[in-house]
Amino acid sequence: MEPKSLVKLWVDAFNDADVERLVGFYSDDAINHQVANEPVKGINAIRAMFEADFSSAEMVCIVENIFQDGEWAILEWRDPLGLRGCGFFHIQNNEIVFQRGYWDKLSFLKQQGLPIPN
Template sequence: MKNREVVEKWVECFNRADIDGLCELYHQDAINHQVVTEPSNGLEEIRKLFEIEFGRAKMVCQVQKIHDAGDWIILEWSDPAGLRGCGIFHIIDSRIAYQRGYFDQLSFFRSQGLGIPDEYLNLR
């Protein structure tokens, strides 16, 4: 699978809340760092991140633009409520080795009708 296709598949799985499908796209020792929380290190923590997030909210990723820079793919996205963000993926051997996500957490909670927790995530 080409690197861009990995991210396109990631979006498909994300929009189905398909945690198993998402996890298949990551290396075992991958890092997923959403800037609103501490990095998730390794597949077990990444799975837990998705379980928590899909358990709390209905999330939809609408692709605005995909920038292909070889091993690095940048995904600009929005959701139906108007939230916008950006994901940066480092792809090695057709798997995500590193992901970094940028979005406004407060706007996310408000758009989902969620209360703002004292602590966003506690994976450890």
């Protein structure tokens, strides 16, 4: 499967808040690094991250663009509240082995009515 196609399926699972479907796209030792947070390593930690995130916030990914370059897919997104970001997905053997996301954590916390850490 092309990286761009896999990311389209990932977005569908994300928008359904389907944690098990989401983690099914990752290799067992994948790394998910949302730059506003510490990197998350391994499929069990990624599962726990998604479970926590979906239980505390309403998250929706509206695709603006998806680009592909070799084993990489680049997702440019927005959400209904106006937050924007981008994600980079390194895909090998039809699995995400590394993901990095860029977005404004302070804006996200304010929009979701979540506590802002000191």
